[in-house]
Amino acid sequence: MPQDKPWVSHAEIMDRLRADAAGHCGPAGGAEERIRRYGAPVGCVVEHHPRLDRCMLRLRHLVHRARARNTTLASGTVVVADSLSGSSGRFDRSWHAPEGGLWLALAWADTLLPRYSALLPLAVGIACCETVRALGVDGAIRWVNDVHADGRKLAGILSETMATPDGERFHLLGIGLNVNNMDFPPELTAAATSLRAETGCRYERRAVAIRLLARLAWNIGLVHYCEERGLAEGGAAVAGPATAPLIDRWRRLSDSPGRRVVYGYDVVKTPLYRARVEDIDPEGGLRMVLDDGSLLTEYSGEIRYLD
Template sequence: MHPTRKQILTTIAERPTSGPDLAAELEISRAAVWNHVEGLREDGFEIESQSDGYTLAGIPDYGGPALEYGLDAPLEIEYHDEIDSTNERARTLADDGHSDVVVVADRQTGGRGRLDREWASPSGGIWLSLLSRPDIPPASAPLYTLVAAVAAARAARDAGVDATIKWPNDVRVGDRKLAGILTEMEGEADRISWLVVGIGLNANVDPEDLPGDQPATSLQSEVGAVDRRAVAQTLLEEFWTLSTVDAEEIMAAWRELASTLGQRVRVETPRETVVGEAVDIKAPGTLVVETEDGLREITAGDCDHLRPAE
């Protein structure tokens, strides 16, 4: 959002302010104030003109300007009503030199998850990709998957849903998938050039529109329709805050929300199947499993929670 428009919104949300007063405060012409106000109205903001000046009467339900307004994180929002993949668009922006941008879509036509699996992305969900350039080596990139999982789980809990995290990248309610994460990067041996973290959260999505290949749920299914703007902003703010702390704080936050720890699990890795009890997680996202042959550390794989009989 244009900085002047953001300042106009902040001012008229606090108190009615006339066009001449806004022009004086912002050191712009009255015509420029009028143009900015009309632009904000076109973006969906309800701005009333009263005898004592402009007042902010309503905020759009969703969209780029709505997400940027009041967002407590220094992130630029690029919004699309429909796009093939927010991750793909974020990678294009990375190639063009951008950073700290969030690509958001109401609907994706080509959403995907880990291992190139299809990810259903109907209208009403929260589909977004965060582009950043953290000063970390490539080996530390999985930390950002953990950050995203914690951020999504916290946002869901803030909306009243008892979400937990299943290693490596699923946010769930019970055994039903609520959100997934796909992290991609480009870099050299000692540093990351760019990092894209895609998050798909089933928000106001009808159950019949969710994928049928695995149990799934949505915030709407659990607690009714939610304020999608508020949930997305909470997610982005939690992500930004967690991305600024050290690895041990991230690990601690992840452990608090993990459903995998303490579970008997089966982990399919590219080389083998590991069965045992998940006992811990280590930076940058390594699952520690206690097997009959001792402790195993697993950096990547598909994890299933097993019932005692299994």
């Protein structure tokens, strides 16, 4: 059962968010306050468990439990566990979640227009990458949102959308960040790393969680701000420059543009083609140049670097 006293309080997250504000490379002027307000629900409830099967499953349970009580789960609710017994990556890939890592999931009410909710996975990747960089690791984002250091994965993100039978929808954003955990199963040894493995320092997980949740609050708030701008600029039909504050942020953190890659929906099992990454478009799609010189933009799937 969750503990009575919050493992991390909302006030701590908001304090961190305000303290970080000076370092933000985001829109200027009164926009900052609006972005903070949009993102403020992140971590309004933080439920901490010593051990769970999966944080996403617990969130699903909380959504259904709230509905059974004729209420709704607070948007921004976070479930954190010290270790997971049933963790997994996308498809049937393994994800090792022992003690020492930061394993959490966030429920975010689906109030964004589809064009903008598609940007949430990018926002989560940005938040994770900013967090690891703030902690001294030179992480980078591989499209869509894998955070790695020198090709070894530091953080993995799962994004799902769930709907209750009465139509209430939540985005469930799961994050696994390797913090102090150093031992990985043999199949992951070459592909994974942790903050501690990279720097040799031991991190206080609560502090890492507060920092990460503050970055999530900012970047998710930024997605809402982009939507506000898009609507003000003429509606939802064309994302265009409205999404620039988020897309530019992603570009600064990503090492994907310019890389030669293999692309596939499940690129490990079914690689589809090879290409060179040109850029991402205003909607987050990956623009690639194929070997015959033609351009292709993908809005789903994943890549692996070949160079």
